[in-house]
Amino acid sequence: MMRSILIVEDDITFGMMLKTWLGKKGFEVSSVSTIARARKHIESQTVDLILSDLRLPDHEGIDLLKWMNEQGKAIPLIIMTGYADIQSAVLAMKLGARDYIAKPVNPGELLKKISEALQDSPSQVSSSQATSKVTNEGQHSYLEGESDAAKQLYNYVGLVAPTNMSVLINGSSGTGKEYVAHRIHQLSKRNNKPFIAVDCGSIPKELAASEFFGHVKGSFTGALTDKTGAFVAANGGTIFLDEIGNLSYEVQIQLLRALQERKIRPVGSTQEISVDIRLISATNENLEQAIEKGTFREDLYHRINEFTLRMPDLKERKEDILLFANFFLDQANKELDKHLIGFDTKASQALMNYHWPGNLRQMKNIVKRATLLAQSSFITLLELGTELLETPASSNTSIALRNEETEKEHILEALRQTGNNKSKAAQLLNIDRKTLYNKLKLYNIDL
Template identity: 65%
Template sequence: MPLILIVEDDVTFSLMLTTWLKKKGFTVDTVTSVGEARRRIQQNPYNIILSDLRLPDNDGIVLLKWLKENQPAVPLIMMTSYAEIQTAVQSIKLGASDYIAKPLNPEELLNKIQELIKDTGTASTPAEQPRTGTVVSSPAYIEGKSREARQVYDYVHLVAPTDMSVLINGASGTGKEYVARRIHEESPRKNAPFVAVDCGAIPKDLAASEFFGHIKGSFTGAINDKTGAFVAANGGTIFLDEIGNLSYEIQVQLLRALQERKIKPIGSNQEIPINVRLISATNENLRHAIEKGDFREDLYHRINEFTIRIPDLKERKEDLLIFANHFLDQANSELHKSVVGFDNETIRIFLSYSWPGNLRQMKNVIKYATLLATDKFITRNELPGELIETPAVAPTKLKTLKDEEHERELIQAALQQAGGNKSKAAILLGIDRKTLYNKLKIYKLE
């Protein structure tokens, strides 16, 4: 089956187009930005690219120019509004195979795709070729289009070409390792190893061996020589996840290795030069750990030449449905299902829920719901209990309440039950967010 890549940041439109093309027998991948499109195109043998003209990180013309330089044989159809037809015509001059105006005429688009496939003679080959970086194997984190998301990736693009050490702060499940890998992939070290170490999973007495290696017989259980993570990552990037879990003794050894750029395997007298870039991550406040004496301040400054904070999912409501549809694509592929999307009530639940487990939790929730789904859309009935068991608020809704003192107490209770999430508190109170914000000002509860 021909393989098509859709580059479109309008998630609803992209989902509709994907569903329609799949029904016509095509295999479809979707991305929401030029940057992600470039990576997918390098990884997969696409027959056709369908690209929107206006995208969050750049425009379709930039993608077209890149495509003509790197994979000129792959045809691209530009999708554009009627107001941008002149620009679309310009794209033809720059090498686009065709363009089509929104709202799309499905049959017109199908004809254009079939003509291009016929011209290139690749109607049946792509599905037989090995694919990497598809929806199934792609990381559980994608770029969003919110201001918070753009700031994260602006920082990634800014720091990646340097050799600065980076500290990534973020709660569990927000995608810290994915961001670390993105930094590595956009750096001059991209063709060298990327080695990830989960510091929280290393037993204290084996940490030095994991980092620096050991020689056979150096301690009980050392039945073979072991290459440590720093030697394995030499020339590339080492990622230390949850670095705050390291013991004080290992922190001292790590600091020495970073300062001297040499390591010594356990039981060896030979020092090995190392050239690695360090990226660390933590879900705790290392400043507080320093104050308590649990983390060395000199090591903190060594690993923290540049900081990137990844916001919680609940802070990125604008991106929430982008992630949800991405995970739905993954779940459909893994479970061999064909669920189209989410009904309106499910979307409302998603938007009001606090997602304490962030992206990891969302991925699991959607996979669970997809497995249970018996129709085209995921409904409330397929969601796990933690999403639909809304904490009880006083039965009197705020919009019908007259007593101001009682109203103040009810707002405070709703905010507490919603974990400080104003959007969720407004839903519990039966009012819109704007009304809630006004009342917060009136009662000085901000």
């Protein structure tokens, strides 16, 4: 039986990191930010253990303990507190708190305290059980997200997948177009048949017909054996044509004919082969503009576009940014044999503020690099690097001026990354040298 933990924490970023980490350890975790919400949750839900910050916006963790005592709620509670409040934590233990742990939280120590607090329960989750659950979850290769944009996208995926409609997936590079194509196939009636992906951007024009339709031995120089093309390989299943806008006009004609007739002829063969495939295409180009320019056939466009799915950019899915960051961190931990918990507050804020031009692919690479570099339990700005301090090229406003609360930290980080070279630091921060000098004076930064 999965044990339930309630986190009472007003630091939303830290609360999310803790919730994600404990979820990976096999617990069912809920999180609230006030004592009032904690009371409502305890009254309406089963809670096996509570992790509560000492100081919260409406009351203190001690007040929650007093209320629980009055209500006869015998739920083990662990207080989380800064070193300055250790005395208050000791008082909380006198009032019935099971234990306390100082911030920044040591993950091994916290898991030990949780296990000790639950040790009298027969359904306690052991470390070995938790590790097993992480392994099982790690087999999944993607996270769909919880933002409105993600929910709408996968609602449409669920609607179109059982049909036989041709689907065109529009989206920027790195947004996960191939995953969506796979998901459509998995949810379709063809899921027990092949899924064949073809990268149209990497096929030379001269070999495209062979890649799609195959060839017979000796049909052209280099054709030393018979070759089965993608259409025959995908027969009965799904063929995914990634970056279809890169196909030459001549190849588009051949593709259109194959889709219309549901028959293909291998290069050099006189025999036609009937094929039954479901087509999913993807592009990061505007195919309607390509039609106007005469580089993409309009009749082919309508053939591949019976249903359109638009992949949202990561910057449009703010609610998903930290979810994906932690997901990629989990993957990187496994690949690199590391045991990081998450991202500290400043790193989390940088992840949220960044414009992610490379979308999920870029985030995965940045997180993996940061995981390799990290020396503590949390990834910091130091490991994320200057890339996340940069602003979009279209913006004339510096990142420092856009976020006054972290302005000094961004300036110091830029100087550190550039070896205190003020010209390069100013360029990195997208401000001129005079403005940088004024900021250095304002914040008493002496170099």
